[in-house]
Amino acid sequence: MANLESAMRGEELAAMRLRVLFRRYGYARFDMSKFEEYELYSRNKSFLASDSIITFTGAGGRLMALRPDVTLSIVKAAPGGGPPRRLYYSENVYRPRHAGREVSERMQVGLECIGEIGAYEMGEVLMLASRSLGEIGGRNCLCLSHMGFLTGLLRGAGIEGQPGEQLLSRVGDRSESEIRRLCGEYGLDGGFTEKFASLAGLYGPIAERIYDLRALSVNGETEAAIGEIEQVCRIARRLGAPGDINIDFSIVNDMNYYSGIIFQGFVEGIPAAVLSGGRYDKLLRRFGKFSGAIGFAVYADMLEGSRGGEDRPDADVLVLYGEGDDPLEIAAAVRDIADGGESVCAMSEEGDLKYGRLVRLSERRGAGI
Template identity: 25%
Template sequence: MKMMNRNPKGCNNIGGAIAANMEYCRGAAMHLFSLYGYHPFSPAEFQLVEDVWSKISPARARRLIPMMSPLGEPCVLRGDLTLSAVAYLGSHHARSERPLRLSYADRVFAVPLPPKYNLEENQVGVELIGWEDSGADAETAGLLLRTLDLLSIERSALVLGDVSVLAGILGGLPESCAGKLIEALQERAYTKYNALLDGFELSEDKTRLLRRLPTLKGDVAVLGEAMGLFDDPSVLMPLKRLCDSLCKLGYAERLRVDLSFVRDLGYYSGPIYNAYSAADGVLLGGGGRYDGLLAKEGIEGQAAGFALNLKELAAHCASPAPAPLMMLWGGGCDNSEALRYADALSKKDTAFELSWTKDREESLSTASLRGYKWWIDLGGRKVTLLPRGGEISLNKFESEVLSC
């Protein structure tokens, strides 16, 4: 009888090579973050509605998944890891302890927007909260690119914008007008965007600048062009400093500037960025500066961070998790003897799988089905070369293969 593997719509069980690669990417990224001084952070699965609802945009709030805790508290499934990190800062660390560097690898939950259908997403990322200077923008964006390099996802691009630029242009507009323009830019609905501009009574200079905004995209040279259009070009300096730093690190060819790129204006408050695979255009993750969120939490200061989608990293990673190449058969020897040999291999960072069946042929057959290269009879100290079936001594195998 075939067992049914059913999940709620929008939920998946992930196994096999993708799960192995996700774990590989998670471990590699978290280790890299630790080298930069980021400390692991494990957030609660539930978030109180009152702690979340007013701190994100209405559009994002509508996508949260509500639930009631066993104690009767109105909650949502965790929809934002940054909110959890900032709340942790506020309740566990004094101002004198900043800056605080946190890293995480966990899930977030939200009602998906088409064409996506998953309710949950595995993320890995960092938060740098209470930083001192513009170098932190470069640290977090550079660390994102460094993570992609580590995972051999070098065919990627970072699209950068700055929400403070758009906020400055829209300053003075009625909130309803500004909100509609922002929504059109987020949807990349430029016909709608221009039609909205036709219906608003704006100054000639502001209208001209807003019409040009969606065209101000390309390589970092776009910033020079944009500075000639602004009465106060200093508004572009945080983004320019970030781009200059990333160019000096050798990432110039992977940078794209888009001044119409926007996220929640009350949450983000400076340079923002998204990372994409250059191979197929898939969004890998993103981040930016979110001083506005700190202010909503009653915390003075500045913060930046990013999150990457672990499943997309696993799918695009060119250095997949190492798979076992051998099966160790312990059915022909004492259990402790097999475990001692396995322990010695693990200390050499060599992957394997143990087989405990007493049936030699069954173990060999399983190793073949798994696609292993070698089957090792620890009791007889023989190695079968799969799939062709030749045999050599374990001593020869160790000297010619394991010593490499």
């Protein structure tokens, strides 16, 4: 049956469903240009997933860049405060699929909520992230970490700056042996070494793992982070977030930009995160805006082939006509079938066309249709 969905590729279908989902919760579309001044990205390079950026010289000799990221453009245009502004986008970005590889055009769909952000807004965004994974289909999971917990634990251990970043990076690798080696190098006491090692291995549904997380708490900062995780997940569930949300501190983002909950979404069969997001108040501050912000992006290009019409036939019906057949008779046959709601293609030979059923014009004529 030919309909709107059957004409879409997997990523287009997912993007459309996500846009419908976001609009249902009051998110307005944000449109933007394909390029920005390069300076916007060069000043915030570590916020970007990759530092490979395609640049060109614009009018007036300004260095421009094909947009490698959407959030920076939205933050630049966002107001400094006030009630939360809910925006969604569906745009192509230009960055490598894998670190160190060639830049490619990638489709990204996401949302941002910027302004006075409270627990409700965080819960809503988490619910939308969870439901976005549901729209993609298949077995999926949403995993949650908290930058406040990570920075609180580092502060408790008396580690800051580059050593702290290195240690978090090893937690992100789940590399217990490297964590122990680094903690030894930094002269950390055994208790903190065990906490960092345990954190790297901590994974599972929040209801099951929250007690393990509490055992790793060391100060008010880590306590507050645990409280926020529990509260936000409760709100997300009340709003209808399907499935479990897992605690997963291998999700580590840049401490200079992210400040609260951060999360990633995974779909079985797609070998990397398809969704990534979190609270990034510190990025806003770099733009001189002192309010809150949270959002996420779905990397729709990774869904290519996972859903949609790629394996469906090119047409439901092939109308096969002969050399001497009357074009008006072919047209009448095609119209009858198309009006009946099926997709149809008329050809004088089958060629490579994939079709559901075959109608020979000569047989149709013989049957008196």
